[in-house]
Amino acid sequence: MRCFIFATHGYLSDAFVYSIEMILGQQENIHSIKMNPNTSTESIKEQLQNIVAQQESDTEYVVLTDILGGSITNLMAEWMTKENIHVLTGTNLPVAIELISNNEDISLKQLVHKSIYQGKEGIVYVNEVVERQEQERMEF
Template sequence: MIGILIVTHGKFGHELLKSAELIIGQQKNVLTLGLEHGDSIEELHHQIKTSIEKLDEGDGVLVLTDLFGGSPSNAAAANMEHLNFHSLTGVNLPMLIEVLSMRECVDIGELVDSAFKAGYEGIKNIGAILNNNI
């Protein structure tokens, strides 16, 4: 099973996982890390490394972060020099549900592509949709 690590500012990742589990059920082999005000970036870097190593059961690990260029994303990227894993930024609920639903059925490359597509397609302008249907 592909391991999933969600790294965000604050408790966003933890709450996102709780929301996904409300919809699709409790998940295994998923961890969340949150960077709080005053936390050490070096410690987050170490926690990401340790978490990836723990989650890797042989099928790979996908790290989802909230904001490209933010400390969680940068700390994850810094680990790519020494660890083999995939990472996407801009995590949202459609992306996470897709990842959690598919991670036992596809390889990590397909999972990354599906996650990216689901995250993008999950963004809708409701007003424009409603105006086009009237």
């Protein structure tokens, strides 16, 4: 089984969970941890331990954070000393959807790389796409 944990500054993690469930339907294997200005590192660790305590012992974890070097990412990185824990940062919705919707079909490492690729492909300057389409139409 795989468990996905969104760990971000503020309420972004809750927004990821909400958006994913809006698109993919209710999910049992995703969780949210948020860091606010008054959140202690002990509180974050406790939230993480509570999530882990609810899972089976062979669970693989994917922790998705918002920004490299951020305090929440640094805390999650301390936790990845085990083989079954993978931390991704710079998370966006295409990455998250790819991970969660295809989470049992391939190895976790392959899935992570595929998801990162989808996340990068999902970043598009729409103005240029529209301009290209208009130019192509004018060429006909």
